[in-house]
Amino acid sequence: MNGNKSITLVFGAYFSHKHIYRICKNINKKFKIIVVENSLDKKFKKDIEKKFKNTKVIIPKENVGLAKSFNIGIKNSKTKYVYLNCPDMAISNKSINDLIDCAEKLKSFCILAPNYKDTSNFNNYVGNEYVLQETPSKILKYRLKKVDFIDNSFLMLTKKAKKYLFDEKYFLYSETMDFCFQLKKFNEKSYVSDKIRFKHYVSDSVDKKYSLLSKLTRAWHYNWSKFYYFKKNFSYLYALKKFIPILLKLLLKYIFKFFNSKKNQEKYLIKAEINGALSSIFLKKPSYRPFKKK
16 A cells, blocks of 8 residues: 555644644655644635645634544545644654554554653553553564553544544543543554654644733633543543542632732633633533634
C-alpha cells in the first residue's frame, strides 16, 4: 500500500495560522490534510488552499470546538487511516510513515498514538498499560504499549474506529479520554508507541494576539469538560464528590488573589475556571466561546 495515500491528517484549529502554514510547508505534499478552521477566516482558507493543493480547509458556521472539528474531519476523509492532531505538534514525514508502517503490521486495533518526545513529566496515556504477549518481531522496534486511554488529541484512527465518533458536547478537553472510554466498552484496542515521538508545544496552538482569549477559553472548558466526563461515565454524585474540593480550592484561591494580587489576568483565569465548573455542575451547556475582537 502507498502510505502517502492511506492517511489523512486532520487538524482542529482556531487562529493557529502560523502552525498550519508550518505543517503544510513541511509535510509531504502527497499526504492529504484537512483543517477545520474555527476562526471562520475565509482569507486563510483561500491562501492555504491556493499554496497547498493537498490541503482542504473546512470552515464551519460557528466555532464548534475540538470534538466536532475532529468529527467533521473524520467524515470528510476517505483514506484507510485518519490522524487527528492539534496544530501545536511538531510532526515529521518520518513519524507519519512510521505510524502507517506500524499500523499495517499491527492490523487489529482502533487507535495508535505516538508518545511525547519528552516524557520526563508526561506520557500520552493514562490508566493501565498492559504488557503485550508474543509481540510479532516485525513491530518490536516500535515499543508498543496497550493502554486504557490516550491522554491528548493526537492519535491515529483505523477505519473501524471512525464509526464511533466523538461526543460533540466537549468543546475542549476530555474528548479523547471519553472517546477511548467508549471504545473500551466494545473491547477495542488502543496502543501507544514509545518509539514514535512528537514534540508538543503545550498550549501554543493559537496565534499570540489571541492568547488571552485562548487562556480564558481553556480555563473555562477544562473544568466544564472534566465534570461532564465524570458525570457521563460514572454518575452525577461521583462527579460532585470529585469537584467539591476543587471548587473550594478555586474559591479560596480567587479570594486570596482578589485581595493580594494586582494581576487582573490571574483573577480572570481563576474566575473562568470557577464559572466553567459551576456551569457543568448546574447542567448548563458549554456556552463559553472565544471571539475575534473587531
